[in-house]
Amino acid sequence: MPEEHHLTARNLLEQMNRQFNECNALYHELAVHYGVSDTVFWLLYTLYNSSEPQTQNRLCMEWNLPKQTMNSAVASMVKQGLLELEPAPGRYSGKLLHLTPAGRELAAKTAKPVYSAEQAALEQLGMAEAEHFVRLGQEHLNAIRTEFNKILQQEKV
Structure with missing residues (x-):
């Protein structure tokens, strides 16, 4: 794989992982806000x-x-x-x-205000884009699960 593609993949992975962690942090912040x-x-x-x-x-x-x-x-x-x-x-x-x-x-x-906020965010994306996002997210999750299982299987040996 050419170096420029490697860097692009690395940058995409870093951005995806930062987004994932930021999303988790946002929900955690709400839980703390609500005292739970x-x-x-x-x-x-x-x-x-x-x-x-x-x-x-x-x-x-x-x-x-x-x-x-x-x-x-x-x-x-x-x-x-x-x-x-x-x-x-x-x-x-x-x-x-x-x-x-x-x-x-x-x-x-x-939960109710959080769910309402999530729905408003989906409406900002539009349903077609939101469905596409969910489909791609599931495809990525399936692919990463497969690749991680390969690592886990190798380390059992």
């Missing part, structure tokens, strides 16, 4: 915006959160009266997470 941990923020956000029942296991898988981190956040929210646990019927494993009235009130003050 990042995990509690994402629980409030997900449960407030979800149209179907959620379990800890499912949220850990879908949001790539460590189980212990999730367990701690859930326990803290239950203790604060923000969350109730219900045994999951049939096809669900674990317990269903339900916001209490106090939890819904907190989510309305935290």
Whole structure:
């Protein structure tokens, strides 16, 4: 690969990683602003915006959160009266997470304005551009997962 392409790829990777980290920092800043941990923020956000029942296991898988981190956040929210646990019927494993009235009130003050801001940002991009961005992001994620798995497989030897 010519040197100029190598530098371009390096610059693109640096820019992509900076954007990723800045985006994470923006959400962290909001969590701090609202006086909650990042995990509690994402629980409030997900449960407030979800149209179907959620379990800890499912949220850990879908949001790539460590189980212990999730367990701690859930326990803290239950203790604060923000969350109730219900045994999951049939096809669900674990317990269903339900916001209490106090939890819904907190989510309305935290998750709702963030979701509204995210929607406004999407509207600024336009739906076609936003869909393109998401599609490319998923393609990049799939490709990087494949390449990272190669490294992990090599190091097992």
